[in-house]
Amino acid sequence: MTTLVPSVTTQPAEAPAPTVRQYIRYLFYKARPSWRQLSPDKRAEARSELLTILEPFAKQLAVLRAFSTLGTRADADFVLWMVSERLEDFQELQAAVLSSTMGAHLDTVYSYLAMTRRSQYIDRHVHAEQEGRRTRVKPTGRKYLFVYPMVKKRPWYRLSLEERQRAMDEHIRVGHEFPRVKINTSYSFGLDDQEFVVAFETDYPSDFLDLVERLRGGEASAYTERETPIFTCVAGSIDEILGLLG
Known part of the structure; x- marks a missing residue:
């Protein structure tokens, strides 16, 4: 007598949801001499137009912050720090800036593209808001960005x-001696010319100087x-930062 055994269909296990990672871009601009040759009224009108253009991006992007480098760098006037899950957001923002009246008087002098990623070196170093564990950028709102x-x-x-x-354990221990400085490490392998982009937030530039020396x-x-x-950047609203350009 033959016993029939019902076939069993094995359902493939569901793959874990991929970790959400973010793209990061630091976009540095410098005003051309032609900008200051415009009348004050024309400059005010152009600044207002650009603010209106950037307003929807402030809601669309995870992070859109402005910092001035006027007075700290000779080759750049301000930077936009952008974070998004869509690479195309950066393309759309830059196209919008360049198509504006003010954009016609701005040169893009530096651009750094990177992504978030969990660091492989931080498992031995655990504390609140551990840098390197996060795959989402959380700016602190501190005044200075390096x-x-x-x-x-x-x-x-x-x-x-x-x-x-071993080398990174030492590196991380030194960083913990400067709790008023927050580091944001992002990764650029294959995306841009550098391998990493590092940004430090603090209200105390002297702490950052001492940290780097150590x-x-x-x-x-x-x-x-x-x-x-290395860029020393001072935070402000986009309106304030553009206003510094005259």
Whole structure:
């Protein structure tokens, strides 16, 4: 006698939802001499037009913040810090800026593109709002922002994970000595010319200066190929930042 065994269909396990990551862009502008040759009324009208253009992007993007570099850099006047889950948002914003009256008098002098990613080095270092665990950017609203691109030397990537972890443990411990400075590390591998873009938020520039000096002596720093240009940026509303251009 033959016993029939009903077939069992195995349902494939559902794949875990992918971690939501964000794109980050730092876009630096400088006003051309032609901007200040316009009459005050024409400049005011152009600033108002650009503010109106940027208003919907402030709602559309996860982050849209403005900072002035007037007086801290000779080659840039202001920066827009943008965060979004859509790369196309950056394209649309830049197209809108360049099509405006004021945009015709602005040069894009620097642009850095990156993404969020969970750091592989932070599991031994746990504290509230741990940088490196987050894949979403949460600005603090502090007054000063220090931004720079970074490239590591290729021998860094040939070290074992254990060797790199040891160097980064030291690096992270030093960072914890400066709690008034918040770091935002983003990753650019294959997206842009640099490998990382690092942004530090603080109300105390002296803390940032002391932090950077301390980090220079660390093991991880010896594997840094480049971490310039460095931008010292002062926060303000978009209206205030554009107003500084006259």
